[in-house]
Amino acid sequence: MIRFRMDVPGELEAKMDEVITHYPVKRSAVLPLLHLVQQHFRHINDAAVTWVANKLGLEPIQVLEVVTFYPGFRQSAPGKYHIRVCRTLSCAMAGSYELMESLCKTANIDRSHVDHHHPIAVSPDGKYSIEFAECLASCGTGPVCMVEDDFHEAVAPEKAAELLGKYQ
Amino acid sequence: MSVESVQYLPGKQPHARERRLTFRNVDRAGFDPSIECYLRDGGYEQLHKAVTMERQAIINEVKASGLRGRGGAGFPTGVKWGFIPPTNTKPVYLICNADESEPGTFKDRYIMHQDPHQLVEGMVISCFAVKASLAYIYIREEFPEAAKILEKALDEARAKNFLGKNILGSGYDLEIYIHRGAGAYICGEETGLIESLEGKRPYPRIKPPYFPAALGLYMCPTIVNNVESLCHVKHIIAMGGAEYAKLGTPNNTGTRILCVSGDVQRPGYFEVEVGKVTMGEVINDMCGGMKSGRTLKAIIPGGSSAKVLRADEKFKLKDGRELGIMDIPMDFDTMAACGSMAGSGGVIIMDDSRSMSWVLNNLNAFYAHESCGQCTPCREGSLWMKKISDRIVAGNASPSDVDELERLANNIEGRTICAFGEACSWPTQSFVQKFREEMKAGTKSEIEDRIVAGETELAAAGLVG
Numbered sequence: 001m002i003r004f005r006m007d008v009p010g011e012l013e014a015k016m017d018e019v020i021t022h023y024p025v026k027r028s029a030v031l032p033l034l035h036l037v038q039q040h041f042r043h044i045n046d047a048a049v050t051w052v053a054n055k056l057g058l059e060p061i062q063v064l065e066v067v068t069f070y071p072g073f074r075q076s077a078p079g080k081y082h083i084r085v086c087r088t089l090s091c092a093m094a095g096s097y098e099l100m101e102s103l104c105k106t107a108n109i110d111r112s113h114v115d116h117h118h119p120i121a122v123s124p125d126g127k128y129s130i131e132f133a134e135c136l137a138s139c140g141t142g143p144v145c146m147v148e149d150d151f152h153e154a155v156a157p158e159k160a161a162e163l164l165g166k167y168q
Numbered sequence: 169m170s171v172e173s174v175q176y177l178p179g180k181q182p183h184a185r186e187r188r189l190t191f192r193n194v195d196r197a198g199f200d201p202s203i204e205c206y207l208r209d210g211g212y213e214q215l216h217k218a219v220t221m222e223r224q225a226i227i228n229e230v231k232a233s234g235l236r237g238r239g240g241a242g243f244p245t246g247v248k249w250g251f252i253p254p255t256n257t258k259p260v261y262l263i264c265n266a267d268e269s270e271p272g273t274f275k276d277r278y279i280m281h282q283d284p285h286q287l288v289e290g291m292v293i294s295c296f297a298v299k300a301s302l303a304y305i306y307i308r309e310e311f312p313e314a315a316k317i318l319e320k321a322l323d324e325a326r327a328k329n330f331l332g333k334n335i336l337g338s339g340y341d342l343e344i345y346i347h348r349g350a351g352a353y354i355c356g357e358e359t360g361l362i363e364s365l366e367g368k369r370p371y372p373r374i375k376p377p378y379f380p381a382a383l384g385l386y387m388c389p390t391i392v393n394n395v396e397s398l399c400h401v402k403h404i405i406a407m408g409g410a411e412y413a414k415l416g417t418p419n420n421t422g423t424r425i426l427c428v429s430g431d432v433q434r435p436g437y438f439e440v441e442v443g444k445v446t447m448g449e450v451i452n453d454m455c456g457g458m459k460s461g462r463t464l465k466a467i468i469p470g471g472s473s474a475k476v477l478r479a480d481e482k483f484k485l486k487d488g489r490e491l492g493i494m495d496i497p498m499d500f501d502t503m504a505a506c507g508s509m510a511g512s513g514g515v516i517i518m519d520d521s522r523s524m525s526w527v528l529n530n531l532n533a534f535y536a537h538e539s540c541g542q543c544t545p546c547r548e549g550s551l552w553m554k555k556i557s558d559r560i561v562a563g564n565a566s567p568s569d570v571d572e573l574e575r576l577a578n579n580i581e582g583r584t585i586c587a588f589g590e591a592c593s594w595p596t597q598s599f600v601q602k603f604r605e606e607m608k609a610g611t612k613s614e615i616e617d618r619i620v621a622g623e624t625e626l627a628a629a630g631l632v633g
Contacts, residue, residue: 022345024259024302025386030367035309035348056367069369069540072309072350084310088271089472089530090429090516116537134353134534135271135472136310139429139514140436149312 006047012040016055026056030066034073043074071119071133079122079129081167085145087132094142095157102160103130103145128164183438183454187415189423190399191275191439193283201317203324206285212330214405218293219338221405226297230401232409234421239265239356239394240471240512241587242500245401249298249391251381258388262300263365264291266307266314266395267349267356271472271534272514275425275437276395280307280314284321288344290398292330293405295342298391303344306361309351319346353538357586358392359384360540371542372586396425417443420499424510426450430517431459440498448494451517462519466602467493469503470511472531473591475598477508508598524603525610528595529557535592543584549576550592557596565611574600 019032033055037048044067053060067073085091085100104111104121107128111121114131122129138144141153147167155163174188180195182188193199193209203211218226231246252260264287268276279287287305295303307315322344325331333341352370354360359373362385377383384390400422404412413421420442429435433456440450447467451457458464464479483491483506496506503510518527536554541547556573559565577593577600584590600607612620 022347025366027367028347028365031348031350031364034350062367065369066350066367070309070350070352071537072352087530088534089468089527090272090435092530093430093518093522093527133310133351134537135269137268137274137277137308139272139274139516140427142429146310151313 006051008051009040012036020056027058027062029056030058030063031070034063034067038073043077045075074120076118076120077122078120080127081129081147082120083128083130083145083147084133084136085130086134086136086138086143088135090139091136091142091144094154096143096145098157099143099145099155099160100130100132102157103128103164106160106164128167185445185449185454186439187423187441187444188439189403190279190286190396191425191437193286194278194437195282199282201282201284201321203285203321203328206283207328211285212289212328214402215289215292215330216336218296218405219336219340223297223299226293226405229404229409230297233400233404233412234409234416234419235397235400235404235412236420236500237394238396238400238424238513240270240473242510245393245397248379248381248393249294251379252298252389252391253382256389259302259386260298260300261385261388261390262291262295262298262303263358263361263385263390263392264303264305264395264398265356265358265361265392266305266311267353267361268311268395269308269353269356270512270514271531272427272429272468272516273471273512274427274429275513277311277314278437279395279399280311280318284314284318285325286399286402287318287395288321288325288330290400290402291344292325292335292342294391294393294398294401295344296335296338296340297401300391301341301343303342304347304365305344306347306349306355306365308349308355315346315348322346352540353534354540354586354588357588360586361392362390369540371540372588374585416441417497417499420501424498424513426498426513426515428455428515428517430515431462431519431522432517433457433459443497443499443502445498446494447496447498447515450498450515451494455517458517458519462521464493464517465520465522466518466524466527468514468516468518468595469496469498470509471514472516472534473509473594474503474511475508475594476602477506478602481602483507523561523606523610524599525557525560525607528599528607529554529561531595532557532592535588535595539588539592543589545580545583546589546592549580552576553592553596560607560610563610563612567608567611567613569611570600570604570607 020029033052049063050060053063107123109121109123119131144153175197177195235245236242349355355364355370357372360370364370380390415422423439426438438454467477485505500510532554536550539546539550556569577596580589581593
């Protein structure tokens with residue numbers, strides 16, 4: 001049996017224990033726990049899947065199937081700053097594909113290997129990673145993108161360098 | 169405080185045709201999301217009133233108001249609440265659907281960011297009415313800031329006893345928690361949302377039961393309402409159901425938020441009485457018309473799943489009226505009679521510079537990405553439609569591919585567990601039906617195609633060049 005090691009700080013585990021109390025059924029805490037894991041470790045690896053499963057009394061597959069379904073969970077490490085560009089219609093009409101191109105060019109990111117199962121591309125220096133997101137629900141102010149938890153509206157493609165400059 | 173005394177931020181004044189209820193405090197000068205500000209403005213007065221009312225009386229007011237769900241399906245909210253079995257002895261749950269993700273829709277974001285206590289108050293009243301003592305706000309993961317603001321609002325409400333044990337001395341206990349999604353559109357489908365909240369993949373449940381009010385979260389009666397719908401409940405209690413029903417038009421009561429995006433001068437959000445403004449007024453008066461030098465080509469009137477309307481279409485109604493696209497009143501019933509839907513209120517405007525093949529391809533990519541994969545027609549069909557429209561955009565399709573697209577869509581609709589099947593096939597059906605010639609014009613002829621295929625085959629066999 002492969003044994004996974006994972007060091008979860010006491011403070012993080014305390015947060016998880018609190019979240020578990022929000023639900024009458026422990027399994028409901030899968031998503032919130034995975035969010036906490038991802039916030040702390042930046043992505044969710046196999047060790048984390050097993051750890052969360054043990055924590056909630058589930059089989060690892062019951063956690064893994066959740067991780068692999070939701071686009072919001074990552075199984076590989078992103079860059080220091082993770083960028084999500086809205087791809088869907090209103091933003092695309094406002095120039096989100098051009099924004100994506102411009103951000104990639106500025107951050108020296110190659111997206112040629114990107115596919116449905118590997119949506120994230122990382123810059124060679126590990127500073128930025130990027131992916132397209134589906135509708136970020138701000139269609140009136142496109143093109144929009146998120147850098148980490150920050151939301152940016154009406155980001156013209158020529159403003160890519162200015163935007164990335166804020167995240168060093 | 170009367171509506172007239174409310175001041176808005178410079179450049180953010182509501183349009184004269186607007187009637188602000190749920191968006192009253194959006195872009196309001198001097199208004200902030202704190203509970204102190206909300207209380208100064210008469211906040212939680214309706215909760216004080218509601219906890220002294222009979223539960224059934226609240227439900228009756230909501231029924232009398234005629235409020236129809238603002239998430240997309242337009243189902244009467246009060247009727248939905250009434251589906252909880254009267255003999256029920258299990259716990260009842262209420263979930264606020266804040267998974268706003270229908271392309272073209274951007275209203276709930278502003279309520280949660282700028283006026284979170286309106287949602288909390290509406291929710292507590294609704295929970296009290298349906299006897300829920302545990303409720304969740306299922307918010308999409310891409311709204312981290314809204315989640316934080318709501319978290320703070322809930323803490324503030326708890327500290328003032330608008331939440332928690334024995335709310336305002338009524339003997340009623342309620343707890344509300346935030347539950348964040350993880351980027352999947354299908355979680356907007358209420359049974360998919362419930363599965364997600366149970367910690368599973370959000371595969372929508374087989375119907376019947378048609379409503380989670382019968383069997384929902386943890387197999388208990390569950391009410392799932394959209395953010396905007398729950399906010400309206402507060403105003404229904406304030407005005408009374410009958411008075412609220414005077415807003416809007418018969419069977420299409422109240423106000424709703426229209427979110428306009430695309431090729432207009434001033435995209436944005438507008439809260440209007442349902443059915444009291446026409447599409448033409450929205451585009452020309454509220455949004456300042458089309459971008460200069462451009463003419464209208466097509467409109468998606470109610471979120472990306474709604475069937476597209478062509479600028480020169482004429483719509484014959486049952487009562488004999490014939491409407492042009494600009495004459496359509498923005499309500500549920502007329503929009504349905506015109507062959508589309510008012511849906512989530514997301515209006516996407518496209519001008520003559522837009523390729524309809526490109527637009528459809530963008531939407532097909534969305535649906536292919538978001539299909540949960542549970543039902544074969546949708547899982548395979550949505551990806552197949554995307555691949556065909558990829559070919560059309562790239563100029564590598566044959567004319568019959570355009571017809572094939574429509575055939576595929578026809579074979580998804582009605583053959584899936586949830587309404588995603590319709591949501592992904594309606595754009596394709598309507599774009600192909602209404603822009604078939606344009607889409608075919610960009611394709612190669614069948615003969616040319618066969619020659620290319622034949623040459624490739626011969627080359628592969630080493631018989632030519």
